[in-house]
Amino acid sequence: MNWRQIFLVLRREYITRVRSKGFIWATILVPLGFAAFIGVMVFIQVWESDETFEIGVKDETGQIFQSLYDINPDRYLDQMDLSLDSLRSMVQTDDLTGYIIISEENVSAGQNPELIYSGSGGMEFLMSVESDLREVIREEKLRRADVSDDVKQIYDERISLNSRRLTREGLEEDDDTVFLSFVGFLLGIVIFISIFSYGGYVTRGVIEEKTNRIVEVIASSVRPIELLIGKMAGVGALAITQFGIWIITFTGLSAIAGPIALSLMESSSQMTGDMAAVEAELPAFLDLPSLPPSLIIYFILFFILGYLLYSSLFAAIGSAADSETDTQQLMMPVALPIFISYFIMFHTWRSPDSILSVVSSIIPFFSPILMVTRIAITEVPFWQIATAIILMIITFAGTMWVSSKIYKVGILSYGSTASYKDLLRWIKQS
Amino acid sequence: MHTIQVEHLSKSFGKTIAVNDVSFNVERGKIFGLLGPNGAGKTTTIRMINYIMPQDQGKIIINGIPVSPKTQKMIGYMPEERGLYKKMKVGEQLIYLAQLKGMTTADARTKIKYWLKRFGAEDWHGKVVGELSKGMSQKIQFISTIVHDPDIYIFDEPFSGLDPINSELLKEIIIELRKEGKTILFSTHRMEQVEQMCDDICLFNNGKVVLTGNLRNVKKDFGKNTVLLEFQGDDSFLDTFENVRINNRSTNFAEIRILGDLNHQDILHTAMKHAEVHKFQLVEPSLNEIFISTVGEDNIKSQEALLS
Numbered sequence: 001m002n003w004r005q006i007f008l009v010l011r012r013e014y015i016t017r018v019r020s021k022g023f024i025w026a027t028i029l030v031p032l033g034f035a036a037f038i039g040v041m042v043f044i045q046v047w048e049s050d051e052t053f054e055i056g057v058k059d060e061t062g063q064i065f066q067s068l069y070d071i072n073p074d075r076y077l078d079q080m081d082l083s084l085d086s087l088r089s090m091v092q093t094d095d096l097t098g099y100i101i102i103s104e105e106n107v108s109a110g111q112n113p114e115l116i117y118s119g120s121g122g123m124e125f126l127m128s129v130e131s132d133l134r135e136v137i138r139e140e141k142l143r144r145a146d147v148s149d150d151v152k153q154i155y156d157e158r159i160s161l162n163s164r165r166l167t168r169e170g171l172e173e174d175d176d177t178v179f180l181s182f183v184g185f186l187l188g189i190v191i192f193i194s195i196f197s198y199g200g201y202v203t204r205g206v207i208e209e210k211t212n213r214i215v216e217v218i219a220s221s222v223r224p225i226e227l228l229i230g231k232m233a234g235v236g237a238l239a240i241t242q243f244g245i246w247i248i249t250f251t252g253l254s255a256i257a258g259p260i261a262l263s264l265m266e267s268s269s270q271m272t273g274d275m276a277a278v279e280a281e282l283p284a285f286l287d288l289p290s291l292p293p294s295l296i297i298y299f300i301l302f303f304i305l306g307y308l309l310y311s312s313l314f315a316a317i318g319s320a321a322d323s324e325t326d327t328q329q330l331m332m333p334v335a336l337p338i339f340i341s342y343f344i345m346f347h348t349w350r351s352p353d354s355i356l357s358v359v360s361s362i363i364p365f366f367s368p369i370l371m372v373t374r375i376a377i378t379e380v381p382f383w384q385i386a387t388a389i390i391l392m393i394i395t396f397a398g399t400m401w402v403s404s405k406i407y408k409v410g411i412l413s414y415g416s417t418a419s420y421k422d423l424l425r426w427i428k429q430s
Numbered sequence: 431m432h433t434i435q436v437e438h439l440s441k442s443f444g445k446t447i448a449v450n451d452v453s454f455n456v457e458r459g460k461i462f463g464l465l466g467p468n469g470a471g472k473t474t475t476i477r478m479i480n481y482i483m484p485q486d487q488g489k490i491i492i493n494g495i496p497v498s499p500k501t502q503k504m505i506g507y508m509p510e511e512r513g514l515y516k517k518m519k520v521g522e523q524l525i526y527l528a529q530l531k532g533m534t535t536a537d538a539r540t541k542i543k544y545w546l547k548r549f550g551a552e553d554w555h556g557k558v559v560g561e562l563s564k565g566m567s568q569k570i571q572f573i574s575t576i577v578h579d580p581d582i583y584i585f586d587e588p589f590s591g592l593d594p595i596n597s598e599l600l601k602e603i604i605i606e607l608r609k610e611g612k613t614i615l616f617s618t619h620r621m622e623q624v625e626q627m628c629d630d631i632c633l634f635n636n637g638k639v640v641l642t643g644n645l646r647n648v649k650k651d652f653g654k655n656t657v658l659l660e661f662q663g664d665d666s667f668l669d670t671f672e673n674v675r676i677n678n679r680s681t682n683f684a685e686i687r688i689l690g691d692l693n694h695q696d697i698l699h700t701a702m703k704h705a706e707v708h709k710f711q712l713v714e715p716s717l718n719e720i721f722i723s724t725v726g727e728d729n730i731k732s733q734e735a736l737l738s
Contacts, residue, residue, distance in 0.1 A: 002499060008529050016518060213513030217574065219482045220507040221530035223499065412482065414511060425444060 005222045006230045013205065013234025018241060027245055053121050055129065056087050056099035063143075064102050067136040076132075091118055100133075107140050165379075177377065181349060183291065184376030187299055188345045188369045195306055195338060195368065198239045199314035203327055205231055206318030206411070215411045224408040232311050239307060243300075298375050298385070305392045306368025309399055310334065316403035316423075319410030326417040337365035345373050352378040362388045364395035402427055431494055433458045433582060433613040434479060439488035441474055448474040450637040452488070456615055456630070461608055463624040463645075464617035465721065466634030472617040473510060475634075476586050479615075480507050493581065503532045508575040510586040510617075512568075516560035520546075520570055523559060524577060531578040538577065545573040549599075568596045572603060583607060585616040589623060601627065621717040631717070635725045649714040652723075656715045657686040657694050663705030671697065677719055682708075687719050 017023055056079035059065040068076040079087060079099065090096040098117025105111040113133055115126075142152055163175040209215040218227060313334045321327045344366065348357040352374045361370035361380075367388040374380050409426040410418065418426070434456035441449040449471040456462045464472050477483040479490055481497040492501040515523055521542065528538035546552050549569045559567055576583065583604075589597050604614055604627065618624060624631060624645070631648065633641040641648065660683050668676060673690030686697060694712055701707050715723070 005499075005530060008526065012526050016515075020517075208515075212516060213509075213511040214515055215513075216477075216482065216509040216511055217507070217513070217527065218530065220480045220505065220509070221502055221527070412477070429443075 001229075002223070002226060005226045006233070009222060009227055009230025010234040010237065013231055014237050014241075017201070017235070017238050023238070023242070027242055031246060031249065053097040053125055055115070055117070056082065056090065056096045058082070058084075058087065058099065058101045060101065060103045061107055061140070063140050064107070064136050067139055068132060071132050071135070075129075088116070091116065094118065097121060100129075107137055107144070113137075181377050183295075184352070184373040185345070185349045187295075187376055188342070188349070188373040191299075191303055191306060191369050191372060192338065192342050192345075194239065194243075194303065195310050196335075198235055198307055199311050201235045201238070202232060202311045203314045203318035203321075203331075204324065205235065206315050206407075207321060207324050207327070210319070210411060210414070211323065213414075219411065224411060225404050227411075228312075228315055228404055228407050232308065232315060235311065236304065236307055239303075243303075247296075295376055299372050301389070302368045302372045302392075305389065305396065309364065309368070309392060309396045310338070312396065312399045312403040316406040316410070319407040320413075320418040320423060322415065322417045330417070338369075341366035341369040345369055348373050349377070352380075358384065362391065364388070364392045367392055405429075432456060432491075433493060434462075434615065435489070435491040436475070436479070437489045437491075439475065439478065439485055439490065441471075441478060441483070441486050447637050449478070449485075452634075452637075452639050454632045454639060454642045456613060458613050459608065459611045460613060460629040461604065461627055462613070462615045463628035463631045464615060464634065465619070465621060465624055465631055465717070466617075467619055470619075470634040471637040472634055473586055476507075476509075476584055476615075476617060480505060480584060503578070504580050505582045505584055506531075506575045506578065506580040507583075508571060508585045508588060510590065512571050512591075514559045514567060514570060514574070516558070518559060519555070520551075520557050520559060520562070521555040524570070524574055527574045528577045531580075533578050541577050541579065542573065545577060549573070565593045565596055568592060569599070572596075572600065576603070576607075581612060583612060583614045583616075585614070587618055588616050589618065589620065621721065625717055633721055633724060635721075640724050641720070645717075648720065649717075652715045652720055654712050654714055655688045655694075656713050656719065657688070657697055658709065658711040658713055659684050659686060659697070659701060659707065660709035661701055661705040661707050665705070667700055667704035670700065675719070675722070677716065677722075685716065685719070687715055687723070689723075 052074045057065050057076050087099040100115050106113045165173045165175050317330045344360050360366045361374050371388050405427045432455040437453050439452040478485045490497045524542045525538045631645050675687045678685040
């Protein structure tokens with residue numbers, strides 16, 4: 001192994017990519033895209049609540065409608081005077097989304113009320129109608145039972161849970177589980193996407209050298225293993241650069257956001273002369289819980305290990321394929337564990353300490369996504385993290401060994417894409 | 431000491447034996463031709479000499495040391511499958527390739543400048559390779575092969591795909607390099623190219639060496655028993671000769687190799703009876719003919735490659 005050669009390869013891979021338009025645009029556009037994505041999500045939320053579905057209510061008890069109207073005056077229309085037939089035809093012509101007939105039995109006999117509707121609105125709509133009805137019928141029942149105000153108030157109470165974490169050191173901390181769950185989910189997705197995109201860089205780089213036919217010239221100066229390591233390290237350095245730029249920009253922006261907000265508030269408060277209010281207001285204004293530094297370190301560590309593990313395989317795929325379109329069939333077995341861990345993440349995100357979450361976060365091919373998600377959300381015992389790291393390093397040594405054998409033969413095989421049988425032969429051969 | 435010493439070299443891919451117990455020596459300051467039809471094992475042998483592929487058996491010694499990353503730096507190699515990074519600039523690319531061969535950046539710069547100037551390409555330095563014409567990138571490819579000023583040059587099928595101008599240019603370079611005392615090994619399936627340039631040859635067929643030695647001596651051994659005949663008229667008389675092999679036959683030309691004891695004057699007499707003879711010449715057999723008579727017509731792996 002000659003480190004000078006590896007360094008030369010690494011430097012070329014890094015410099016040609018870091019200068020490319022694709023990289024510069026991606027570095028600028030990805031955060032903007034992310035912001036746009038969040039914007040769209042918020043927009044959807046707002047848009048959704050704007051939508052109204054009108055329901056005609058034929059209230060035979062005469063007691064219920066008013067309460068429904070109080071909950072949502074846009075949704076519930078009093079249609080006491082209309083006949084059943086005209087209600088049906090209004091639903092058919094889309095003048096109403098649906099109608100409900102509330103009879104005495106619904107209140108006194110506990111019979112479920114029935115919504116007849118056109119089928120639009122979806123689950124969320126049905127659930128909110130259900131909870132509205134549950135509430136008003138209960139209210140009516142309580143009224144009829146003539147219970148005291150105390151009891152009514154008990155029914156109105158909404159008890160929620162406040163939680164605080166007690167750490168091993170005996171300190172009680174504010175619990176940010178909800179926030180951190182989202183962070184864990186997000187970090188999992190970031191690793192998922194970046195393994196694919198940086199792995200894709202490696203695959204394409206290998207194929208490019210093959211289809212350009214430069215690889216044999218390079219192989220007459222550099223050992224295949226040196227070329228492979230240099231390539232993976234070059235793209236890895238690229239990944240770290242890109243993440244570095246994003247992290248610095250992000251922390252920089254949030255660092256200057258505080259003082260800017262403060263100075264804006266100061267200038268406006270000087271007129272009112274209410275400095276104390278500003279001081280008190282500001283922390284709340286910018287009070288997003290901060291990420292624990294250990295999480296950032298683990299994120300970077302697991303990203304690097306995951307990148308190494310998968311990019312070694314992605315390089316082997318590139319060397320075995322004859323053109324970029326041919327990579328699809330070979331990509332499947334490598335992409336599969338990434339997708340599986342991505343799907344498990346939807347479970348892990350909700351219950352990070354379940355047996356499924358714990359076991360799969362230690363499986364090397366799943367660790368990069370699942371362990372990071374768990375570390376963000378829950379208190380992962382150190383032995384689990386250590387086991388995952390050690391297993392990943394061992395597995396990486398294995399994938400690197402296999403890949404270097406495939407790569408060595410693959411880069412010089414032109415003309416056809418290798419089958420799995422060929423790959424097996426290549427591994428045995430050398 | 432031989433510059434390149436190949437001893438009992440073998441290499442198989444699965445059940446196919448690509449190179450089978452091959453031995454030959456390349457002398458310092460000579461042009462050595464590795465000949466044979468496509469698929470005879472030339473490229474595999476060359477890749478092993480370049481330490482791109484490991485051999486199964488045998489030894490390859492270059493300037494006294496077994497092949498290794500160290501011997502790679504003594505060699506300038508232009509593979510049959512040639513190429514460059516399309517998105518890189520000419521200058522950067524040449525510097526990169528020279529650095530991989532162990533040159534310092536400063537040395538590489540001076541040399542690249544010299545060669546670009548030599549090829550009338552001073553202003554290509556900042557051009558992206560993908561924008562160059564095919565002929566232009568072939569020149570860059572030559573430079574990348576020779577820029578680190580190695581002792582040994584290996585060209586695999588160097589003339590395939592070259593335009594006529596670059597073909598001539600490459601011939602000039604090869605002859606110039608030999609004058610400087612460099613050693614050149616090239617492979618080809620086009621025999622006529624070898625006749626003009628090579629000092630020594632090695633004939634390959636089916637992974638084996640069938641003949642090796644000095645080109646002049648090889649030819650002398652086969653004797654002056656080939657007739658070149660140029661004529662006008664009906665050529666059916668050619669079919670009446672027995673124990674001959676006719677190569678390069680066309681409507682008014684034939685290269686006739688006498689295999690038995692037929693007298694060449696008899697050929698002349700027969701020809702004069704049937705046609706108007708414009709030229710009659712007694713020569714040594716062509717390499718193509720030597721190859722065919724050495725391995726036997728039926729044993730040639732890829733006949734059409736030879737006759738192309």
